[in-house]
Amino acid sequence: MNKNKENKMKILVTGGAGFIGSAVIRHIIKNTSDSVVNVDVLTYAGNLESLREVDSNERYAFEQVDICNRVDLDRIFSEHKPDAVMHLAAESHVDRSIDGAAPFVETNIVGTYTLLEATRAYWNALDEDKKQAFRFHHISTDEVYGDLEGTDDLFTETTSYEPSSPYSASKASSDHLVRAWLRTYGLPTIVTNCSNNYGPYHFPEKLIPLMILNALDGKPLPVYGDGMQIRDWLFVEDHARALYKVVTEGIVGETYNIGGHNEKANIEVVKTICALLEDLVPNKPEGVSHYEDLITYVTDRPGHDVRYAIDASKIERELGWTPEETFESGIRKTVEWYLNNKEWWSRVIDGSYAGERLGVK
Numbered sequence: 001m002n003k004n005k006e007n008k009m010k011i012l013v014t015g016g017a018g019f020i021g022s023a024v025i026r027h028i029i030k031n032t033s034d035s036v037v038n039v040d041v042l043t044y045a046g047n048l049e050s051l052r053e054v055d056s057n058e059r060y061a062f063e064q065v066d067i068c069n070r071v072d073l074d075r076i077f078s079e080h081k082p083d084a085v086m087h088l089a090a091e092s093h094v095d096r097s098i099d100g101a102a103p104f105v106e107t108n109i110v111g112t113y114t115l116l117e118a119t120r121a122y123w124n125a126l127d128e129d130k131k132q133a134f135r136f137h138h139i140s141t142d143e144v145y146g147d148l149e150g151t152d153d154l155f156t157e158t159t160s161y162e163p164s165s166p167y168s169a170s171k172a173s174s175d176h177l178v179r180a181w182l183r184t185y186g187l188p189t190i191v192t193n194c195s196n197n198y199g200p201y202h203f204p205e206k207l208i209p210l211m212i213l214n215a216l217d218g219k220p221l222p223v224y225g226d227g228m229q230i231r232d233w234l235f236v237e238d239h240a241r242a243l244y245k246v247v248t249e250g251i252v253g254e255t256y257n258i259g260g261h262n263e264k265a266n267i268e269v270v271k272t273i274c275a276l277l278e279d280l281v282p283n284k285p286e287g288v289s290h291y292e293d294l295i296t297y298v299t300d301r302p303g304h305d306v307r308y309a310i311d312a313s314k315i316e317r318e319l320g321w322t323p324e325e326t327f328e329s330g331i332r333k334t335v336e337w338y339l340n341n342k343e344w345w346s347r348v349i350d351g352s353y354a355g356e357r358l359g360v361k
């Protein structure tokens, strides 16, 4: 799009109440003059309290809508007239996809298809300049590539797809749909595939917040298998900056891998969190002498990928993006954020963040 700085955009962000989507919206509202329409149905993973810092801004609007609902999407496109779509809405938790794949197929595949069709109908009716400038940016995962065996290999943008879980298979399908909508209909799409994110406002079912909160509560720290699964950790605010760069400066039809250059085994991540807590919260729960003593190895997840690692040199070279946080600085910020934001996570844990809508704990 090569956005001229004077040119304010309106960006339709799907899944903006989720972990990464809310970081993207906070980034756009705080650091640019663009507007955002957040389209989110608010599943258990959607939390509007993650947007408190920006939700009173006049450049922010919220639509509680399911991306599988074509009628609602058509209304949103015609009312808000966005210049770009950043598509993050998804079912995103691998363990949940193993327990029940249906919502993953529905949202990640059917929802992406429905959004592509609604976008295409809107885009087709734009005038030529707006049509040229329009972008559909699909946010995907490095899990579509399967896992790596050798210690030196990295996922590049041309690595073939070999998804292992229902989650990654549904994301792989959505990536194929997005590319087909460019090839077949000319819709100006861009795809990004990123590694594991971590940082503030992360739902406590995911590894890093789960470990921090369990440790503070003196509960076991469950580590799958031998804990030697390697992930490439990306600080969520670095990712949000990268995504904004891609939607404003990325080239149509390209794929960009986004990673943090931070390959760590899960057990190393858990031990780092324990060490930080020894330093930051020396007053431990009753009966706990060392946080590390809470580590408990549990039966491995079926189909668990061994190693993911991203080669992010293309986005660095072509768009000039690099991560600002090392794992050491980012994990310290994350632990400190959880220590300072008990109200946010205790309302997630007791279910009150969801109001009446979920009827869950």
Ligand SMILES: NC(=O)c1ccc[n+]([C@@H]2O[C@H](COP(=O)([O-])OP(=O)(O)OC[C@H]3O[C@@H](n4cnc5c(N)ncnc54)[C@H](O)[C@@H]3O)[C@@H](O)[C@H]2O)c1
Pocket: 014, 015, 016, 017, 018, 019, 020, 021, 039, 040, 041, 042, 043, 044, 045, 046, 047, 065, 066, 067, 068, 087, 088, 089, 090, 091, 092, 093, 107, 111, 139, 140, 141, 142, 171, 193, 194, 195, 196, 197, 198, 203
């Ligand atoms: N978290 C990671 O480490 C990671 C890594 C790589 C890629 N991704 C991808 O990034 C995107 C965002 O991930 P996240 O961690 O923020 O996810 P998340 O689960 O925290 O948030 C997903 C959001 O989408 C919304 N949503 C779900 N179904 C919807 C539907 N049918 N209609 C409208 N909204 C719906 C939810 O309410 C929630 O707010 C996903 O597409 C995910 O596949 C995430």
